[in-house]
Amino acid sequence: MRKFFSRPWHIVVMVLPALVLFLVMVIYPIGIVVVHSFSQWDGINPMIFTGLDNYRRLFDDHIFYVALKNGALFALVLLVLQIPLATILALSVLNTGRRTRRFLRISYFIPTVLSVTVVCQLWLSAYNAENGLINQLFEMLGMDYRQDWLSGSTTAIFAIAIVNMWQYMGYQFIMLFSAAHAVPGDYYEAAVLDGCSRTKAHLYITIPLLQETYKYSLIIAITGGLNAFSNMYIMTGGGPGYDTYTLTYLMHRAAFRMGQYGYGSTVATVLVLQCLLVSLIINRLVAREQIVYT
Amino acid sequence: MSKRFSVGLVCSRMLLIIYAVISLYPLIWMVFYSFKNNQEIFIDNPFGLPTVFRYQNYVKAWESFDLPVYFRNSLLVAVAVLAITLTCSILFAYATARMRFRGQNGLRMFTSIGLFIPMQVILIPLAVLVRDLHLNNTLWSVIIPYAAFNLSFSIMVLYGALRSLPFELEEAACIDGANVFVCLFRVILPNLKAALSTVAIFIFLSVWNEFNLALIMLTRDKLKTLPLGLLFFQGEFTTDWGAMGAAMVIASLPTVLLYCLFSERVEKAMTVSGAVK
Structure with missing residues (x-):
């Protein structure tokens, strides 16, 4: 039996394909990004090391600050709208019948499985200044609120963030719902029997028990905001001006439009550091102990 | 769990239904306009069911587009x-x-x-x-x-x-x-x-x-x-919303079908990936 489990060539054959693929396509590129972030390279000619020049240039680049602000705003929309709304929906669904629940789950989750292109084009037509769903809706309600949502420099980033929020609401909803469903019902019922209102019972009992799930929701929402790219690329092209640029967009422009691979790598390095930092902070602050139901 | 009538319960039901509309209606709107022509989408009937089912939009999307x-x-x-x-x-x-x-x-x-x-x-x-x-x-x-x-x-x-x-x-x-x-x-x-x-x-x-x-x-x-x-929004279909909608509906069918058939598995697969971050 021992022999069965430890023939060296068996192990090598099993481990090697995955390991080689992973090393070449994931680990090696990560290393390269960091190295290139200290260099100037156009992708063809030999690379020149320039030390911290790229980083200095980045911190002087006004688009960098626009991108930072947009990443933060995007994350903020998800944080203050998506997570609370998903929580309320998840808790409300808890006391519905089986068939209603199934219908609601499916209708909330369907946008999540669509491709980002379909979702963005759908919303492009919904936001359309002349014939879009939203402006026509306002018109039908007799409100004079018609405007071009995606070309206003302040409305654009929010309009885009709302699309992302709409698409992934079902995702956050399902995560919170499954976690809330797993909380033993007697905790909540004991509180209600003691004269606590439903809302209060959820607020003081169910929600604190979901903290581990909130940790994941938060990380997904915030890193999702920092990483946003495809929504902007499809819906506004980064515009008006640079008003909907994000860090990924900045990287994309530097590397693939201007051929500055070194500078693009610098942006990528800053982006990954930012994501790791956010994950670390949330891991330290939220749900430090594991909850086990016995 | 007892189901007494209460204001809170009614509000939460309302919210569930309203959000279901917000979540589904844009998609339904897309399916509707994939059967309409521009005149109907923009002026006559922007919101409701198509009056005539113009399935030609689908034929056009499939044939004249790659x-x-x-x-x-x-x-x-x-x-x-x-x-x-x-x-x-x-x-x-x-x-x-x-x-x-x-x-x-x-x-x-x-x-x-x-x-x-x-x-x-x-x-x-x-x-x-x-x-x-x-x-x-x-x-x-x-x-x-x-x-x-x-x-x-x-x-x-x-x-x-x-x-x-x-x-x-x-x-x-x-x-x-x-x-x-x-x-x-x-x-x-x-x-x-x-x-x-x-x-x-x-x-x-x-x-x-x-x-x-x-x-x-x-x-x-x-x-x-x-x-x-x-x-293709900036491309050849810009002016023909019906065919564009048809192409988007066709492209979405595989994943939507997969989800409707195996909804619980799909939800699990997607959320397990979230819980490891």
């Missing part, structure tokens, strides 16, 4: 990624979960680094790497990176499932004289159906809908996958 090509590319990419990732990760997860050798835990933890790295961070070196390996202008330029990027998640789920199987399974096979590969494919895999389907659904959805890498790698029209091919 939809069949994009469909084929997406399918080829998804099948190839599934084959590569599943094979590699089954073997790797089996070795680290059940075989005995030094460093097996370290090796497994090492592959989980991939869970924390967003793919767009390494877009630049991947583009260079694919060019140096002469994979550019083939579908392999996305297949290989997708396969590599899905390894971490796949290994993690399969490792967990493999650890929960009893070792008696192999003992019986070992006494019968089977070698480890025969045993893995004949005895172990049939016990991994749940984990395998979770992983397969997750990989299929993420590959089918991937945008960022495909945007960089697939520049020739013949190679584009659906999410790229559908970027």
Whole structure:
């Protein structure tokens, strides 16, 4: 039996394909990004090391600050709208019948499985200044609120963030719902029997028990905001001006439009550091102990 | 749970229904306008059911637009990624979960680094790497990176499932004289159906809908996958909303069907991936 489990060539054959693929396509590129972030390279000619020049240039680049602000705003929309709304929906669904629940789950989750292109084009037509769903809706309600949502420099980033929020609401909803469903019902019922209102019972009992799930929701929402790219690329092209640029967009422009691979790598390095930092902070602050139901 | 009538309950019901409308109506609106012509979409009847079902929009979208090509590319990419990732990760997860050798835990933890790295961070070196390996202008330029990027998640789920199987399974096979590969494919895999389907659904959805890498790698029209091919808003279909809607409906059908058929599995596959971040 021992022999069965430890023939060296068996192990090598099993481990090697995955390991080689992973090393070449994931680990090696990560290393390269960091190295290139200290260099100037156009992708063809030999690379020149320039030390911290790229980083200095980045911190002087006004688009960098626009991108930072947009990443933060995007994350903020998800944080203050998506997570609370998903929580309320998840808790409300808890006391519905089986068939209603199934219908609601499916209708909330369907946008999540669509491709980002379909979702963005759908919303492009919904936001359309002349014939879009939203402006026509306002018109039908007799409100004079018609405007071009995606070309206003302040409305654009929010309009885009709302699309992302709409698409992934079902995702956050399902995560919170499954976690809330797993909380033993007697905790909540004991509180209600003691004269606590439903809302209060959820607020003081169910929600604190979901903290581990909130940790994941938060990380997904915030890193999702920092990483946003495809929504902007499809819906506004980064515009008006640079008003909907994000860090990924900045990287994309530097590397693939201007051929500055070194500078693009610098942006990528800053982006990954930012994501790791956010994950670390949330891991330290939220749900430090594991909850086990016995 | 008692269901007394209360204001709170009514409010929460209302909210559930309102959000269901917000979530579904844009999609229904899209399906509706895929059957309409511009006159009807813009002026006569923007919100309701189409008065005449203009199925010609679908014929037009399918024929005058390269939809069949994009469909084929997406399918080829998804099948190839599934084959590569599943094979590699089954073997790797089996070795680290059940075989005995030094460093097996370290090796497994090492592959989980991939869970924390967003793919767009390494877009630049991947583009260079694919060019140096002469994979550019083939579908392999996305297949290989997708396969590599899905390894971490796949290994993690399969490792967990493999650890929960009893070792008696192999003992019986070992006494019968089977070698480890025969045993893995004949005895172990049939016990991994749940984990395998979770992983397969997750990989299929993420590959089918991937945008960022495909945007960089697939520049020739013949190679584009659906999410790229559908970027036609500035293109030839701008003025014909009906055909555009039809193309989007066709492109969405596979994943929506997959979800409606296996809704619980799909939800599980998607949320398991969130819980590892």
